[in-house]
Amino acid sequence: MKILVAEDDDLMLKMLEFRLKKDGHEVIVTHDGREAMDKIDELLPDLVITDIMMPYLSGLEIIGAVKTKYPGTMPVIIISGMGQESVVLEAFKLGADDFITKPFSPNELSVRVKRFEKSVFT
């Protein structure tokens, strides 16, 4: 799968990239919301994984944009330290397909991404 990751924490971004590549995915890394949207429009990834708090565009804005431009074709997973109920609900209301709160287990991420792998190829 072609997966786009949007995360402004460099260390986290490298870890996510490493994990996903280890699972055999093609990974596109971006450091902020604006770069993420540009790359989404350009490369049309199969899955988007994004943080919420990022420069220029937040993860929630990215969900809104993706679900408007590419309805039903591009699942979005949120990974965020903001695990409050209101934030989680807002993300799902906007169309997020999954929400993982930090701290998270990389193995758990791997399994959750696999679910979307199956839906992309069926």
Added chain:
Amino acid sequence: MTSSQLFVLASLVVSLHTLGLIILIFTNMILLILAFMLFFMLWKGTHEKNYDRYRLISGLLIRRAVFYDDQIDPETGIPGTKKAKRLMINKIFRKLFTEELISAKKNIAGMAAENLKYLYHQLKLESFALKKLNRRRWHTKAKAIQELTLMDMRELKDDLFVYTNNKNEYVRMEAQVAVVQFNGFEGLRFLDSITYAISEWQQIKLLHKLSNLPPVHIDISGWLKSSNTSVVVFALKLARNYHGFEMHDVILTCLDHANPQVRLQAIHCLGEIYNDQTSIHLISRFWREDLRHQLAIIRALQNIGSEKDNIFLSTLLGNDDYDLKLNAARALASSGLKGLALLVEYNDSDLVLNDIITQVKGELAA
């Protein structure tokens, strides 16, 4: 040559000499500045190159630990850390690595987090943190305690306990959070001896930490009688959150405490921990209290009141304060059928009160 001509010549020579000296001095200064700039740029370049190298090593090590799937051999630990061990004597690398390790630990859970903890221990970073505890500067101490807490160094819980009553507020806060994280409810034993006040924010933090743990029965009766009023307030919150019904009679004594904050918290607490006599105790103290406490009592009665309180509540319907009237009406409505009937039949020329009654009826219907 005349003397004046000689004088002019001499002055000219001196002026030229002085000018030459000034030019020389300025030239030397410029050369010195240029040399300094060159040296600084070289140093900065080397420093940045080293820093980038350290970041690379640090990132690789952390990723190796996060994604290490095999069982860690206690003899060898996480492999590939020999170079890092040597670099640990370098203060810059150690600081950078520790910060990145802590940042990763905050974001990662599960086996990966355990591996990061192991890596921290394997590189003996806790020894550096422990040394920082003996520094004079409070922020160094506080940061060290925070680091040890984040890296889950439970074996050092006794070392950290002594700081729970430190004179610096931030050191105290970090130490208190640490002991609760490591010991759960047992960690609250620092309340036995603490002499400084526990701020509202710190109380919230501690309660939040405890909320992630399975509830355990603890004896809080001693804390309810503490001379430290913030400890009493915190103990009342604990009693309320963890349904300490056996503490009811001790909590009642807090209604007569000299500190208004304690009395207020006791009222809130009794709104959750009560028996059939609690409302009588609250009502008997109603008129001694200020408006804030009175409102708290009425709100508590909304939950614990019964029909025997109706006469008192109905007298409040004629009170000047709008909030008191509204909450008294709510308490009447929730006390039972007789209270509700009393409210419905209440007839008064006070238009505000009629609006209140209409509102309460609406709330009940909803």
